[in-house]
Amino acid sequence: MRILETKNVTKAFGGLVAVNDVDFHIEEGEIVSLIGPNGAGKTTFFNLITGIYEPTKGEIKFLDQFLKKSKPYEITKLGIGRTFQNIRLFSSMTVLENVMAGQYCRTKADLFSAIFKLPNARKEEDRVMEKSLEILDFLDLKKIKDEIAVSLPYGYQRRVEIARALATEPKLLLLDEPAAGMNTGEKKEMQGIIRKIRDKGFTILVIEHDMKLVMGISDRIVVLDYGNKIAEGLPQEIQHNERVIEAYLGKGGAA
Amino acid sequence: MANLSRVLFNLVLATAILFGLIKILSKAFDFVARYISSIDKKTKRFINIGIALMVAIWPIVFINQPYVLRTSIIVLLYIVLALSLNIVLGFAGQLSIGHSAFYAIGAYVTALLTVNFQISFWIALPTSALIAALFGLLLGIPTLRLKGDYLAITTIGFGEILRLVLINWTNLTRGPAGIPGIPFPKIFGFMINTNLRYYYLILVLVMFTIFVSYRLLNSRLGRGLIAVRDDEIAAEAMGIKSTYLKILAFVLGAAFAGIAGSFFATYIHYVNPDNFNYMESVLILCMVVLGGVGSIPGVILGATVLTIIPEALRDIATYRYAIYGILLILMMIIRPQGMLSMASLKGGAKSENSGNKKRNKGLRGLSGS
Amino acid sequence: MFMEQLSNGIALGSIYALTAIGFTMVYGIIRLINFVHGDIYMMGAFFALTGLTVLGLPLIPSFLLGMIGASIVGVLLAKFAYSPVFKAPRINLLLCAIGAAIFLENFAMLVWGPETQSFPTLIENKTYSIFGFKATTLQLIILGVSIALVLILTYIVKYTKLGRAMRCTSQDMEAAKLMGINTNRVVYFTFMIGSSLGAAAGVLVGMYYKAAYPMMGFTAGLKAFVSAVIGGIGNIPGAMLGGLIMGVSESLGAAYISSGYRDAIAFIILIFILLVKPSGILGKSVKEKV
Numbered sequence: 001m002r003i004l005e006t007k008n009v010t011k012a013f014g015g016l017v018a019v020n021d022v023d024f025h026i027e028e029g030e031i032v033s034l035i036g037p038n039g040a041g042k043t044t045f046f047n048l049i050t051g052i053y054e055p056t057k058g059e060i061k062f063l064d065q066f067l068k069k070s071k072p073y074e075i076t077k078l079g080i081g082r083t084f085q086n087i088r089l090f091s092s093m094t095v096l097e098n099v100m101a102g103q104y105c106r107t108k109a110d111l112f113s114a115i116f117k118l119p120n121a122r123k124e125e126d127r128v129m130e131k132s133l134e135i136l137d138f139l140d141l142k143k144i145k146d147e148i149a150v151s152l153p154y155g156y157q158r159r160v161e162i163a164r165a166l167a168t169e170p171k172l173l174l175l176d177e178p179a180a181g182m183n184t185g186e187k188k189e190m191q192g193i194i195r196k197i198r199d200k201g202f203t204i205l206v207i208e209h210d211m212k213l214v215m216g217i218s219d220r221i222v223v224l225d226y227g228n229k230i231a232e233g234l235p236q237e238i239q240h241n242e243r244v245i246e247a248y249l250g251k252g253g254a255a
Numbered sequence: 256m257a258n259l260s261r262v263l264f265n266l267v268l269a270t271a272i273l274f275g276l277i278k279i280l281s282k283a284f285d286f287v288a289r290y291i292s293s294i295d296k297k298t299k300r301f302i303n304i305g306i307a308l309m310v311a312i313w314p315i316v317f318i319n320q321p322y323v324l325r326t327s328i329i330v331l332l333y334i335v336l337a338l339s340l341n342i343v344l345g346f347a348g349q350l351s352i353g354h355s356a357f358y359a360i361g362a363y364v365t366a367l368l369t370v371n372f373q374i375s376f377w378i379a380l381p382t383s384a385l386i387a388a389l390f391g392l393l394l395g396i397p398t399l400r401l402k403g404d405y406l407a408i409t410t411i412g413f414g415e416i417l418r419l420v421l422i423n424w425t426n427l428t429r430g431p432a433g434i435p436g437i438p439f440p441k442i443f444g445f446m447i448n449t450n451l452r453y454y455y456l457i458l459v460l461v462m463f464t465i466f467v468s469y470r471l472l473n474s475r476l477g478r479g480l481i482a483v484r485d486d487e488i489a490a491e492a493m494g495i496k497s498t499y500l501k502i503l504a505f506v507l508g509a510a511f512a513g514i515a516g517s518f519f520a521t522y523i524h525y526v527n528p529d530n531f532n533y534m535e536s537v538l539i540l541c542m543v544v545l546g547g548v549g550s551i552p553g554v555i556l557g558a559t560v561l562t563i564i565p566e567a568l569r570d571i572a573t574y575r576y577a578i579y580g581i582l583l584i585l586m587m588i589i590r591p592q593g594m595l596s597m598a599s600l601k602g603g604a605k606s607e608n609s610g611n612k613k614r615n616k617g618l619r620g621l622s623g624s
Numbered sequence: 625m626f627m628e629q630l631s632n633g634i635a636l637g638s639i640y641a642l643t644a645i646g647f648t649m650v651y652g653i654i655r656l657i658n659f660v661h662g663d664i665y666m667m668g669a670f671f672a673l674t675g676l677t678v679l680g681l682p683l684i685p686s687f688l689l690g691m692i693g694a695s696i697v698g699v700l701l702a703k704f705a706y707s708p709v710f711k712a713p714r715i716n717l718l719l720c721a722i723g724a725a726i727f728l729e730n731f732a733m734l735v736w737g738p739e740t741q742s743f744p745t746l747i748e749n750k751t752y753s754i755f756g757f758k759a760t761t762l763q764l765i766i767l768g769v770s771i772a773l774v775l776i777l778t779y780i781v782k783y784t785k786l787g788r789a790m791r792c793t794s795q796d797m798e799a800a801k802l803m804g805i806n807t808n809r810v811v812y813f814t815f816m817i818g819s820s821l822g823a824a825a826g827v828l829v830g831m832y833y834k835a836a837y838p839m840m841g842f843t844a845g846l847k848a849f850v851s852a853v854i855g856g857i858g859n860i861p862g863a864m865l866g867g868l869i870m871g872v873s874e875s876l877g878a879a880y881i882s883s884g885y886r887d888a889i890a891f892i893i894l895i896f897i898l899l900v901k902p903s904g905i906l907g908k909s910v911k912e913k914v
Binding site: 258259262266348350352397398401404405407408409411412413415416419420422423533534537540544573574576577579580581582583584587588591 | 723725728733734843894
């Protein structure tokens with residue numbers, strides 16, 4: 001089943017076309033990587049899907065629903081979770097609180113019941129706590145749950161961001177450069193984490209620069225260059241695709 | 256010119272003293288915060304009960320010293336006010352500098368209802384909160400969608416407009432003359448007419464404010480608010496409806512300021528527009544910032560200190576506001592997180608730096624793009 | 625009546641425009657709502673007044689004393705109050721500015737007293753009538769000085785090296801730094817120019833209303849902000865336009881609606897603008913990069 005589909009999606013900033021006429025889809029349970037040189041429009045594409053930008057043209061369909069003028073929080077509620085390229089954790093919160101904040105859109109208690117801890121709010125709080133601990137356990141973060149999240153080393157922060165995104169209970173998880181700035185060992189670990197998440201039944205779209213990681217995890221790869229989709233296919237196909245090599249190395253660069 | 260050099264000398268001296276004081280107290284408060292974050296729940300409860308008992312018997316000890324009682328009542332009143340601003344500034348991260356407007360609305364609603372319509376204080380109190388909240392909603396909806404600095408100015412503007420209305424709408428408010436003769440509150444025939452009784456009345460209101468602040472902070476809505484304060488874009492990406500939460504905080508803050516205003520009116524028995532000027536808003540703001548934005552114990556401390564200090568330093572009363580200005584600047588330079596900050600109470604005092612660095616994003620956002 | 629109010633409005637508007645320019649310049653460089661600006665304007669008026677009365681200087685040196693004195697205050701504040709928190713979260717900078725504003729207001733109260741001080745009458749105020757417009761000598765002087773100062777400013781921003789550095793810094797401070805621009809110097813220079821324009825407005829207002837008092841900067845600063853927002857904050861021509869709109873609507877509003885609510889008009893315009901076009905008439909909207 002196609003979980004997300006975009007048709008002719010275009011985003012122009014003034015004269016600069018950051019994403020141009022991109023058709024894209026992702027099937028349930030897939031891991032798809034979005035690659036391309038710097039400035040190819042990958043993050044912009046993410047921001048279009050998550051409603052931070054509104055497309056200049058084209059449409060985005062998520063689970064049979066068109067995301068037109070939807071606000072980011074509405075899209076998250078529909079089931080798209082994300083992480084950020086430059087980590088954006090809540091700086092005054094502990095790891096646990098960050099993850100619990102991710103559960104916000106799956107809870108309902110209103111002001112009155114929250115303040116007087118009515119039974120429904122109490123039950124909900126317990127569920128949030130349980131669920132958050134479960135996610136932290138799943139990503140091996142339980143032992144640092146009471147640390148202030150932004151005081152942690154970089155690799156952990158990335159993992160906390162993933163945990164927070166999982167807490168929104170997404171059907172589709174968008175990871176923006178999850179292994180950026182990591183060493184080889186950490187990258188390998190991240191690869192394991194992404195696999196593990198998929199095995200839990202999540203669909204994952206990753207932006208990543210590290211080819212080893214991309215080739216290792218992807219079911220399918222989509223390549224963007226100057227906002228255009230230039231290739232799409234299995235990892236082996238992409239590895240030998242001439243347009244892709246050209247985009248990365250320049251014309252004649254392969255020689 | 257002699258005057259100029261004398262003022263300059265005094266202010267430089269004040270700056271130096273404040274600088275040293277903040278430096279020393281910072282160390283002391285770091286120590287306290289580390290201690291608080293290290294003690295277990297049981298001891299914490301024990302300490303809280305101890306403080307509550309002390310506050311409860313305090314007025315009985317000083318029953319023959321009306322000055323101490325009056326000052327204590329004012330301290331408690333400002334605790335309600337500072338905590339109400341803390342919901343807006345501390346939890347939601349929205350800089351509102353017209354907070355005394357809601358304080359004024361509460362006071363005037365109570366004054367008008369009790370004086371003109373002989374309505375009981377117990378009805379006037381929630382009505383004041385409700386009407387202040389309504390104004391908060393009306394002001395919040397157009398402004399909270401916008402960037403923080405616009406809000407700051409708009410709230411000042413709102414405060415000024417309100418003051419002008421209070422001055423000019425003489426049929427209703429009697430203009431600059433104000434409304435005198437606000438009666439004592441009565442409950443089941445029991446008149447609240449002594450300082451002691453007023454003390455317990457405002458103490459109950461303080462407890463209620465603390466209770467709501469604390470419960471709010473530890474609920475899903477509180478987490479949502481702090482998320483919005485820390486990083487609005489990330490918060491929205493986590494499914495948090497930031498505009499709704501900001502308005503909620505604003506309305507709640509306005510309601511509590513209205514409660515404070517209502518109490519003020521019955522306690523002083525007289526309201527006039529000058530009670531609620533810009534400097535009053537600034538004073539409340541200073542309390543929150545000094546104590547630690549967002550931190551409930553910190554804000555209580557800030558309100559207490561800034562109410563008592565001017566009483567203690569009567570001799571330099573003319574320098575009071577100038578010193579507040581210096582204090583605000585020095586705090587921002589030396590200890591922006593306040594005396595008892597939220598993070599330090601969580602045991603994350605070390606991370607204060609990295610926290611700040613992280614929040615530089617705000618600045619990057621403004622120097623870039 | 626209408627024509628009279630209109631020329632009042634234009635005179636007032638050109639003062640607002642001068643104040644708003646300094647305000648908008650600072651915003652353009654460091655994205656700070658400079659709460660102190662109104663109080664710099666007040667300091668300008670008081671310095672000039674001191675020059676006139678205590679030191680017994682003639683008008684033009686006093687005027688210059690006001691501008692120079694206030695710009696020194698502006699730069700000192702930028703150096704000691706603002707620059708230590710440039711790197712901190714934005715709300716800290718804003719609170720610093722509020723602190724500095726409170727400080728200056730009360731400093732003036734301590735030095736010159738809280739009472740309103742009267743400005744000596746220096747210029748014989750005649751009324752001229754041009755094409756049905758009625759204008760007084762002072763109004764013409766205000767208009768003339770404002771235009772002259774704006775022309776000088778435009779020259780500095782457009783044709784000098786420092787002006788170019790200012791424009792670079794306001795677009796992207798980091799990039800400007802990397803290009804070898806001493807951004808600190810640009811910031812101080814901006815404060816200097818902005819403050820001296822604000823002070824000029826303060827002196828003109830002092831002469832116009834023949835009065836100076838410590839809190840005179842409070843509403844003036846807020847109105848400068850509103851003018852800047854109307855025109856599009858960070859935009860110099862926008863600030864001028866906004867100032868004129870403000871001045872005229874205030875004069876007309878005070879005359880035809882209610883003089884008691886004169887100061888409220890600015891905020892009603894502000895809330896209206898924020899609802900309709902928050903980026904202002906000449907401004908562009910900017911979104912944070914994700």
